[in-house]
Amino acid sequence: MTTLIEGKTVAQKIFDNLAHEISLLEKKPSLAVIIVGDDPASKIYVNLKKKKAHELGITSQVIELDESVSEQELLKKIDSLNNDPAVNAILVQMPLPEHINPVNVIEKINPLKDVDCFHPYNIGRIATGNKSYVYPCTPKGIFRLLDFYNIPVEGKHAVVVGRSNIVGRPLAQMLLNENATVTICHSRTKNLSEITKTADILISAAGCPALIKKDMVKDGAVVIDVGINRKSDGKLCGDVDFENVKEKASFITPVPGGVGPMTICSLMCNTMDLFKLQN
């Protein structure tokens, strides 16, 4: 029998606890979000973050910079936020205009305020099995789901499909830190099916609809779908052929409503964690 992993429900419980914890604080955690340009999707995401922060009692500010801002000016702005004791957490909404090097921007953020956990120093801490100030939002969200449903990781074979810096790569490191045997697949992987079939825990973060089919999944596998793809009818779907794969999986995340809600949840928890480190 398959258990549906209800990310929305888990996220809500965490939000309720967090809102309560923050309500007891005199000084509130503070998040600064920088957005460059007018990309509509970015504006939607930033508004969601601002709204959620407000609901939880987190102070937030959104700094809107023009599309034409120079890399130099953007770095100066980040620097001033780094040096502002009233700001605990900083994120720069991606993507950035082409004339700005995102690596330089990511590395300008003080690792102690790096709420997205993109800075190589923080990634390096995780990749060397050390504790980090924060953890990347989506991988951390996935771990919260696994914890909530008491899904063991140690000794399991975890297969991660996708090697982005935002999800696949840090997730693989975190799974390794929890003693899973980890395989990372990607677009150059030759025999994807053979490999995914050996997974006790299969996580797809490839951005490819219907990538993961029923015959690619072991009986009883835990299937985590990180994909967010828009179908021709406008509806959202993941990387997993949900209707068919769910018959085989012991646990499965739907899209939407699975991993998605956990990402913003992690962002808010990260903001709180950084606040605690600084106060």
Add this chain to the structure above:
Amino acid sequence: MTTLIEGKTVAQKIFDNLAHEISLLEKKPSLAVIIVGDDPASKIYVNLKKKKAHELGITSQVIELDESVSEQELLKKIDSLNNDPAVNAILVQMPLPEHINPVNVIEKINPLKDVDCFHPYNIGRIATGNKSYVYPCTPKGIFRLLDFYNIPVEGKHAVVVGRSNIVGRPLAQMLLNENATVTICHSRTKNLSEITKTADILISAAGCPALIKKDMVKDGAVVIDVGINRKSDGKLCGDVDFENVKEKASFITPVPGGVGPMTICSLMCNTMDLFKLQN
């Protein structure tokens, strides 16, 4: 037919080229090695590094600190080397006495002078698929061997046994950066044989004699043995049951004489690379 990967030969070619390149320089690359205490094995390793540096024309200094040195004093010493423009590369010989936290020591070294490539910032650069100032010595040495013997990595399934920060973990990241499908196994892996048998490239860095047996290896696999273990008769051996595994492997490294010589080779090349970045 099996090809023996002759690390000693490859290392010597690289040393010859490096010595020649350095002989043409007016200003020489400079390496500082800190050793704390009197551990005999550490002294041997440091002397080897000093000797090799001298042979190549690299200026080196060995700073010997007493076993009882405080962490604070050691960090101060590193700081002075960080600020010394005459020093291009710094390493602290491990292990350190128990009262000193190695993570603090590693993180004190300026990433631009981090010749061992242990600093989380450098590891994070590699783990995010970015270019790094340097690469960890043993993994880099392994890549030099693969290059020398024209062994392709892209699209291959690479299985790394062992997850140390010195070898297994960074090696897995570097293999991923070269588009291999990567699996990392370790002491909590449940079905090691099943996994190693799927490897096109099998690298063992577990420190466990006769761990890798013939029936754990696919026909034609490339077998890289990073293990350095001492047998009861005093002789060195790797993790691989060499005599039997070699019948199946297309390429195999012996121990000693395979990966070992490439590590110090990488250290010297790293010193040169850091010198070039700073001059």
